[in-house]
Amino acid sequence: MSETGSLLHDVAVRMWSATAASVAQDATDAVSERLFTTLEAGLRRWIGAEGYASLLARSVADVLPQHPALASVPNLIYDESALPETTSADNRLQRLALLALLVAMMRQLGGIIGEPLAVRLIEQSGTPSSLGPAGEPSSE
Numbered sequence: 001m002s003e004t005g006s007l008l009h010d011v012a013v014r015m016w017s018a019t020a021a022s023v024a025q026d027a028t029d030a031v032s033e034r035l036f037t038t039l040e041a042g043l044r045r046w047i048g049a050e051g052y053a054s055l056l057a058r059s060v061a062d063v064l065p066q067h068p069a070l071a072s073v074p075n076l077i078y079d080e081s082a083l084p085e086t087t088s089a090d091n092r093l094q095r096l097a098l099l100a101l102l103v104a105m106m107r108q109l110g111g112i113i114g115e116p117l118a119v120r121l122i123e124q125s126g127t128p129s130s131l132g133p134a135g136e137p138s139s140e
Contacts, residue, residue: 005103011119012102015039015126016095022128028091032073032098035126042125047109059104067097102126 019035043052064070073094102122110118 008103008106008119009099011106011123012099015102015123016099018127028094028098029074032094034128035098038128039122039126043122046121046125055105055108059101059108062104062108063097063100067093067100069093070097070101073098 015035016031019038020031023030023034040052040056043055047055060070069090106115106119106122109122110116112118113121
């Protein structure tokens with residue numbers, strides 16, 4: 001893995017760990033749902049709903065051939081015609097696929113706005129905050 005690839009992977013792992021710490025259950029589905037919901041809400045402010053949908057779709061298309069476990073993550077892939085026949089995977093494979101997806105999203109966005117800014121934007125957008133959406137403390 002290149003130095004840049006290692007940095008992106010480290011950021012993805014930190015994001016996953018921070019989200020896992022904020023979720024009551026440590027199930028991969030619960031962590032991925034919270035992480036990508038938070039990431040979508042944050043990135044939509046900067047790149048819009050269509051920009052986020054494009055970024056996610058392109059990144060999924062890049063990652064899915066190497067990580068078919070991505071197809072078994074609920075509520076992530078919108079074009080189910082592109083999914084492989086088998087959609088069962090264990091939590092470890094799903095987690096690896098989701099980390100690869102985060103890296104791919106950083107690379108895709110980095111191709112447009114530059115990698116350092118993309119990494120920072122994705123990390124800030126996808127990291128859970130103790131503040132609610134309007135800056136109010138959350139009830140969790």
